[in-house]
Amino acid sequence: MRSRLATLFDSTYERVLRREIGEGPDHVAIIQDGNRRYARSRGDDAHDGYHAGADTTERVLDWCADLGIEELTLYAFSTENFDRPAEQRETLFDLLEDKLREFADADRVHEQGVCIRALGDVERLPSRVRDAVEYAEGRTAGYDEFTLNIALAYGGRNELLGAVRAVARDVADGDLAADDVGVAEVESRLYRRPVRDVDLIIRTGGDERTSNFLPWHANGNEAAAYFCSPYWPEFSKVDFLRSIRTYEAREESWRRTRxxxxxxxxxxxxxxxxxxxxxxxxxxxxxxxxxxxxxxxxxxxxxxxxxxxxxxx
Known part of the structure; x- marks a missing residue:
């Protein structure tokens, strides 16, 4: 009985929230935190939490399509994740490989015109994951209705350091004048870039920090941030709609301020x-x-x- 009431309440609240929000952001980026803690809370192994989180990712893709969001970036594997125990890394690599290939072959990906792209230092990943990246990007390269960025081996500080070093080399070699260094020159030397600057960052799992994620494209664009307590596998459409409402309230506040x-x-x-x-x-x-x-x-x-x-x- 309580389960039915909860489902009814969520369904009703979703409709209320949906009426409250307007066009929403163009580009949402998500830090999918809490998979392992979710598993521990249920007495499961870490890989069970990762698989449950992958199911949430698929639902979020549908929610984005419903709301007309044009780009989604998922923080799937950070440079800091390389420091995890080998068993955890291999579990993540297996999941990334499977899901990249699964998404690349999914009917809804092709029906919705989803272009899958990898952002980050992909060369650091195992060959099987790199092959899956190449397969997914190749299968969806012709689509432009929706962009799904998977941040892999990604670290914002490393990205900016790499760009600065590249600029410095070009200046030292005489290929670029110091006075000509601007936004375009830095951006062209970053990792493969999102199509659009980030409008909204969401982080699940209770931590209120953005963890080295897209500093140029999110912080530089003064993106709104939404932090929520549910672990990533528990993240619901109500949570997602709340984040959109937070973004729109912030935009309205910025408009008034401007x-x-x-x-x-x-x-x-x-x-x-x-x-x-x-x-x-x-x-x-x-x-x-x-x-x-x-x-x-x-x-x-x-x-x-x-x-x-x-x-x-």
Whole structure:
């Protein structure tokens, strides 16, 4: 009975949340944390948690399609994960290999036009995972309706360090002038990039940190962040919709802030211009004999302004 009531409540709440949100973000990035803790809480092995998390990933793809989200990036394997015990690494490598090939062959991936891409230092991965990456990318390369980025052997700090070193080498070799180094020059030397900057980062599992994830494309874009307590295998559509609502509330707040800043700037400029006009008018009244009429003052202001422009030129 309680299970049926919970299901009914979730279904009703989903509809309420869906009505509350609008267009939503274009690009969502997710740190899928808590697979092992989920398994331990149930008395299972770590690999059971990873497989349960993979099922959540498939559901999230459907939710993105329902909401019209155009790009999803999943933090599947970080550079720090290489420090895990060999058994855990091999379990993750096996799962990544299986899921990449499974996604590449899934009917819904082809029906929804999903392009699968890997982001990160893929060459560090075992050959079987690299082969699966190549297979998935090759099978979906022609699609552009939805982009699924899998962050593999990814570390944001390493990515930025690599880009900076590449820029420094090009400057030292004379292939790039130091004064020409800008955003485009750095971006072109990052790992393969997401198609769009990140609008929203979601992290499950209770930790409130972004863990070296997409610093250029998320933090640089001032992406919204949503942290929630459910472990990744427990992450529900209600949680996902809440994250979208948080993103939209933040965007609305930013719009109000930008509008206030723009209004303050306009008022400031108007005050400066008014003060300058009064100063000029005062000088002109001293220059004109007797009591100047409005027409004379206007004409004099135009002459003075022209003289000022000529001097500035």
């Amino acid at each position: 509008a206030k800043r723009a209004a303050a700037l306009v008022r400031s400029l108007a005050a400066v211009e008014l003060d300058e006009a009064r100063t000029v008018a005062g000088r002109l009244r001293e220059r004109l004999p007797g009591e100047a009429t409005d027409e004379e003052l206007t004409e004099a202001l135009e002459v003075d302004g022209a003289g000022t422009r000529e001097t500035a030129d």
